[in-house]
Amino acid sequence: MKTIGIIGGLSPESTVKYYRWLNDGVREQLGGHHSARIILWSVDFAEFCALKEKGDWQTQGKLLAHAAQKLEQAGADFIVLATNTMHKMAPEIMASISIPFLHLADATAARVLEQGIKTIAFLGTKYSMELDFYTGRLEQRGLNVLTPVSKDRTIVNNIIYDELTKGIVRDESRNEYLRIIAELQTRGAQGVILGCTEITMVVDPNQSPIPVFDTTRIHVDAALRIALTSR
Numbered sequence: 001m002k003t004i005g006i007i008g009g010l011s012p013e014s015t016v017k018y019y020r021w022l023n024d025g026v027r028e029q030l031g032g033h034h035s036a037r038i039i040l041w042s043v044d045f046a047e048f049c050a051l052k053e054k055g056d057w058q059t060q061g062k063l064l065a066h067a068a069q070k071l072e073q074a075g076a077d078f079i080v081l082a083t084n085t086m087h088k089m090a091p092e093i094m095a096s097i098s099i100p101f102l103h104l105a106d107a108t109a110a111r112v113l114e115q116g117i118k119t120i121a122f123l124g125t126k127y128s129m130e131l132d133f134y135t136g137r138l139e140q141r142g143l144n145v146l147t148p149v150s151k152d153r154t155i156v157n158n159i160i161y162d163e164l165t166k167g168i169v170r171d172e173s174r175n176e177y178l179r180i181i182a183e184l185q186t187r188g189a190q191g192v193i194l195g196c197t198e199i200t201m202v203v204d205p206n207q208s209p210i211p212v213f214d215t216t217r218i219h220v221d222a223a224l225r226i227a228l229t230s231r
Contacts, residue, residue, distance in 0.1 A: 087104055
């Protein structure tokens with residue numbers, strides 16, 4: 001079994017899911033008392049929130065590259081970044097290490113295309129929805145990506161930062177997400193990518209009018225395939 005290096009803390013709620021699901025997956029596949037080999041480097045979420053507000057992506061890139069280097073030095077065989085938005089800094093991370101980096105957008109695009117879907121809605125933070133580091137990577141792999149209109153992007157983003165990253169789940173917010181997903185369906189979306197690990201706290205796939213692609217679950221599944229493949 002390979003050792004998974006996780007850059008976490010962005011936010012802690014999402015990191016808990018990665019840790020639990022990776023261990024659950026190893027136990028399901030290997031049985032008995034098996035669990036995942038994981039090295040976790042968890043950062044201070046507040047520090048990154050403040051840097052994002054200032055538009056200081058360079059410092060964030062340096063901090064994440066440092067975290068990746070520490071994971072490699074500690075013995076990780078490959079690295080996952082347990083957040084969607086900070087994949088903006090994926091090039092800086094990959095340039096700083098010699099071990100593989102499992103890009104979340106690549107794993108997600110592959111899963112969507114496997115389902116025969118070409119036009120996909122995308123929900124995430126305002127950075128993920130409005131900058132092209134994530135949606136652009138999806139489009140490079142053959143997907144047509146739709147994001148909400150401006151006012152709805154603000155709603156999606158505010159719910160993530162003001163509620164979900166703090167562990168707050170409100171029915172009103174769930175209803176807003178479902179309304180936005182339904183509007184994206186009218187624009188031609190055949191499915192929706194939940195491009196922020198916290199969104200799964202409020203969007204139940206059984207309530208969505210179109211298929212839901214949970215990036216956290218997809219990322220974890222891809223990491224498990226690598227971890228459980230012979231060296």
